[in-house]
Amino acid sequence: MDQNIRFDFITNALVRDITSRDSKNFHVNVLGCRNLTFQHFTVRAPGESVNTDGIHIGRSTGIYIIDSKIGTGDDCISVGDGTEELHITGVTCGPGHGISVGSLGKYPNEKPVSGIFVKNCTISDTTNGVRIKSWPNLYGGVASNMHFEDIVMNNVQNPVIIDQVYCPWNQCSLKAPSKVKISDVSFKSIRGTSATPVAVRIACSSGFPCQNVKLANINLAYRGPGGPAKSQCSNVKPIISGIMSASGC
16 A cells, blocks of 8 residues: 555654645554654645545554644544554544544454543544444454543534444445444543534444443534434443433433
């Protein structure tokens, strides 16, 4: 796969004040890195450009993405297996597919994902906001300790989503549930506007229901037909506190 920039097995590095434009595929691929920071990093690509993830991280520890602006045709930031201690702060995302953990469970022997912290971000005009996604009927995995807090959504189609039946273009079988175990997840202080009636969708695996999912102070408005905003939950019993404008879970 062609990327604009690759960072493979880099330790203790700072990447700052760089712009990546119109990559053929992923803009940045991070693999096997430790203690790598992106600051004032900019990604620009048309919203219709396919598979142009802004920054993709895999099998890396201690990655920081701060005060950056990412607009692309796929995930602004995508988190692959083996990612631990990822801190995303002050990022503006859009257009694109939002900030995504996964997809997970597509390949055998994937490494656990843990310690994902997304805070003080703004996501605008994207197909998803903050998302965790895994494939059904394939391989196992673990994703835990993931926290999304103080995030503004502007006209986002799926602002808050866990999708364990992720199956784009019908490339998979839905005969068996996802084998990825998701636990210890929080969505806190998320506000703004949803472009669809279902502002919060937590669709967990029937084989491995999500554990310890918290929703706190979710204030998302939908003003189109079929409103107000709703939430849908399956195979999960979320712990709800504070404001919850999207009723249903």
